[in-house]
Amino acid sequence: MKLQTEKKKSHRIYEAHVVLQDLTKHFGAVVAVDHVDLTISEGEFFALLGPSGCGKTTTLRLIAGLEKPTEGKIFLGGKDVTNLAPRERDVAMVFQDYALYPHMTLRDNIGYPLKVRGVPRKQIYAKVEEVARHLKIEDLLNRRPSQVSGGQQQRAAVARALVHEPQVFLFDEPLSNLDAKLRLEARAFLKHLQREVGVTTIYVTHDQAEAMAMADRIAIMFTGRICQVGSPVEVYRHPLSKEVAAFIGNPPMNLIPGHITREEGGHFFIGPGFSISLGGIPGAQEGEVFLGIRPEHIRVLSEPHPQAIPGKLYAVQPLGPELLITVQVGEIPVSVRLFTDDLPQLEEDVWLLPTLERVHLFDPTGKRLE
Amino acid sequence: MGKNKEIQQILPRATGFFFLAPAFFFIGLFLLFPFIWVFIISFTNVALTGPTALNPAFVGLENYVRLFDFSRWMRSGEFGNALRNTLYFVLGSAVLGQAPLGLAIALAFHRRRGPLRELVFSLATMAWILPDVAVAFAWIAFLDYDFGTLNTVLINLGLGKIDWYFQHPLVAITIFNVWRGTAFSMLLFSAALGSIPPSFWETAEVAGASSWQRFKDVILPLILPHILTDLILITLWTFNTFTPYLITGGGPFFRSETVSMYTYRVAFKFLEFGRGAAVAVVMMAINFVLATGYLLSLRRRRAYG
Amino acid sequence: MRSARFVLVRLGFMLVTSLLGTFFLLPVLWLVTAPFNAQATLRVEWPSPFTLQNFGEVFRNTFAIRALFLNSILQAGGTMLGTAVIATLAAYALSRLEIKGRNLFVYLLVLFSSVVTGTAAMVPIFLLLYYLRLIDTHLGVILVLTGGLLPTGIFLMRDFVESMPRSYEESALVSGATAWQMFRDVVLPVLRPGMMVVAVWAFVNAWGNFLIPAILIRSPEKMPAPVAIYSFYTEGGTPVLTLVSAYSLLYALPVVILYLFVNWRYGFRFFGGIKGGGK
Ligand SMILES: Nc1ncnc2c1ncn2[C@@H]1O[C@H](COP(=O)(O)OP(=O)(O)OP(=O)(O)O)[C@@H](O)[C@H]1O
Ligand SMILES: [Mg+2]
DSSP: OOSSHHHHHHTOOOOEEEEEEEEEEEETTEEEEEEEEEEEETTOEEEEEOOTTSSHHHHHHHHHTSSOOSEEEEEETTEEOTTOOGGGSOEEEEOTTTTOOTTSOHHHHHHHHHHTTTOOHHHHHHHHHHHHHHTTOGGGTTSOGGGSOHHHHHHHHHHHHHTTOOSEEEEESTTTTSOHHHHHHHHHHHHHHHHHHOOEEEEEESOHHHHHHHOSEEEEEETTEEEEEEOHHHHHHSOSBHHHHHHSTTTTOEEEEEEEEEETTEEEEEETTEEEEEETOTTOOSEEEEEEEOGGGEEEESSOOTTSEEEEEEEEEEOSSSEEEEEEETTEEEEEEEOOSSOOOOOSEEEEEEOGGGOEEEOTTSBBOO | OOSSOOOOOSSOHHHHHHHHHHHHHHHIIIIIHHHHHHHHHTTBOOBSSSTTSSSOOBOTTHHHHHHTOTTTTTSTTSHHHHHHHHHHHHIIIIIIIIHHHHHHHHHHTTTOOSHHHHHHHHHHHHHHHSOHHHHHHHHHHHTOTTTOHHHHHHHHTTOOOOOHHHHOHHHHHHHHHHHHHHHHHHHHHHHHHHTSOHHHHHHHHHTTOOHHHHIIIIIHHHHHHHHHHHHHHHHHHHHHOOTTHHHHTTOSTTTTOOHHHHHHIIIIISOBHHHHHHHHHHHHHHHHHHHHHHHHHHHHHHHHO | OHHHHHHHHHHHHHHHHHHHHHHHHHHHHHHHHGGGBTTOOSSOOOOSSBOSHHHHHHHHOHHHHIIIIIIIHHHHHHHHHHHHHHHHHHHHHHHHTTOTTHHHHHHHHHHHHHHSOHHHHHHHHHHHHHHTTOTTOHHHHHHHHHHHHHHHHHHHHHHHHHTSOHHHHHHHHHHTOOHHHHIIIIIHHHHHHHHHHHHHHHHHHHHHOOHHHHHHOOSGGGOOHHHHHHHHHHSSSSOOHHHHHHHHHHHHHHHHHHHHHHHHHTOOOOOSSOOOOOO
């Protein structure tokens, strides 16, 4: 695509492109964004992930200039834009409801950012055609938003963001209005597009799978604060807190409360009704802990094993390529994913064997123990 | 780079207040100011003709004393007479006329579409929105003793002619106002009934309730707050309407004169604004009570959820 | 047995509702027959001889024509424009300034406008206009009508503004629009149906209002149609029914047409039943 790839891809020097410094936003007594520091590189696909109400949208709106920060600064391309109006920031935003104007055709909708910049009409239409062809909506340009499907509306909204070649793309849950199948398609499409165009992208979502699938890096946000920033693999493999661990992955990480004692064989984890040796796991020290283990790092045995956790079989859900098994350990339901399509022969009593290298430990406040 | 520049909001405050200014100007000048000023006028003898036209004076409560002079209060052309006529007019046309008729039509056509419904609704709505003067003439013709359609119908039914203007002027304008205003109640109740989930009806139907039981146990409790709202609003409007004046002129001998017409006569025929203002104050007080009642009824409804 | 009863109920229903329809139809029949009758009386009868002469008579009457096609259009049109524009601006500002309690405020305003209404309100308003030297002017009538209609106009408009997502305006701003571009390209077009509804509503109310121009207008050359018709009827002995009926029909026609138009274009929406509001 000729849009801007040449220009940007050629010198893809990963320099700081969007910088948030100590960014804070209060709405009355509500602290929506709480001292956020972030540095996003040029060309990066950056996801802002967190549960509903954690302040993702507010952060995005601060970057767009739609909200005024209570404290802190925002830099775009090295320039302090904290006090600039949205139109002076050269960003583009795709809204959750797409915000396509109902009285304009898709052509006029997509061309609007160029129109307000005073680009001659002929040039606008040529550019709109080009972008639309790329997004495969060129046949729909004469229709109104109400006359096209949800997926096509989403593409039109992306086209409008693309058309004036902004420095930064801002997406606010752009896929949440699509049905499950379209959402998967759109994920691939957006990711591909972003790679191609190479524009720095900040993508807000509460869907961890979406963030993992699309982003180069993810920032995880809880109640206005950033808890962890890292690549999808990092946040998955190395969650810095119990909250992050429980938020990422589907089903999320199992967290079993217990405590660690030190005996001659090394450290032991004492859980509800069992005790297993932790061997030489780093971070193991005596005291109350949460033992975290992802569902895919557990094996299910039908007879006792010294290193296994005894439990009662609760439910087996065949999902096609994999099985999801829920086992009751004391009062705690533990999920297990087995990558098989054979239904195992299991009695009520089962034993769960965790892969020790993949076990995480968190202290009672939720902090990771290293 | 702009320093300390306000971030652009959708609507900057200054622009917003600029947008609001014309509305506030009109509301201040033609709503708030008259409301306050009318009290002041009512204590003076402002007139546009006669000896006090040039320098009006404060006359204290004189206008009110004259208004409520109970020795002549009920005489023809006096305030008491107008008040009594208004009471009959409002009770007859709004409370006993428009509301029940509107409810009946709404119920009759509830969950029944079709040309008959379209026809009745359109005709009633037409009667509601046509200009005052046009309908007034139509009604003068309709009620005429010799040629009027109403008497023609009565004769054909073997009931004989009625001299509406001379014998029953108040009844005539009451019927007129039922005709004129039923559409509002009809549309209101129709909307209210439409907002009842169909499952409510169906449950009652399955339970084997008769139509009357269904009405009494399911519909009535649900639309009761709407009935209250409707009654207060149509009372308020009927109380203030001036249109019947175009048909009877308040006559004969003030027998169909309502308070609204009385005010008009005192202020704009006699040009005695002090007295007119005193009546206006009384009217607005009554309006105020009705409006407050309306607000309270809404509050109650909200409390019900 | 059951089906016989059903047929009976059905027939009874049709009879009663037809009677109701007749009740609403009969009084206006005269308005559509008499204008075409060369010898119109107060009787409703098939026009004989049928004629359009009555309308010709209206059009030859300069006073009547001036009232209808100049004064009424000026006064109702001015009121329509004023109400639609001012109500739109106000409703938009109330919504986007995020003023707390604005719903209650608008509600109270509408209610208050039905307290200060009718002949009662005209007493102080007449004096006000008298001192402002606006008696017997088109402007005076327009101002008073607009003042009376505005609260309800804002109330009607508010629904339309509140149903416009803020993201429309925000996306325009992020797209690079100035505040004015945003307002012109996005806000106004999106609110246009609402403005149309308010405009039509204000026009119909102003067009049909008798009381306000009757009180405020003195000179025949500034009278709008309703006041002119009324003066035909009350002044100068026996009214010429042919003229009065034809004129009344011409005068009522725009309201009927607008009703049909709104019905066709937007569907007759029932805004919590606001028709009155004017004084
Ligand atoms: N304009 C506002 N006025 C007051 N409070 C607000 C405003 N906007 C957001 N908030 C509050 O700030 C917090 C963060 O809101 P925000 O919309 O940023 O959350 P979010 O992470 O985008 O959530 P979601 O996933 O539900 O969209 C919430 O508690 C919200 O109620
Ligand atoms: Mg959000």
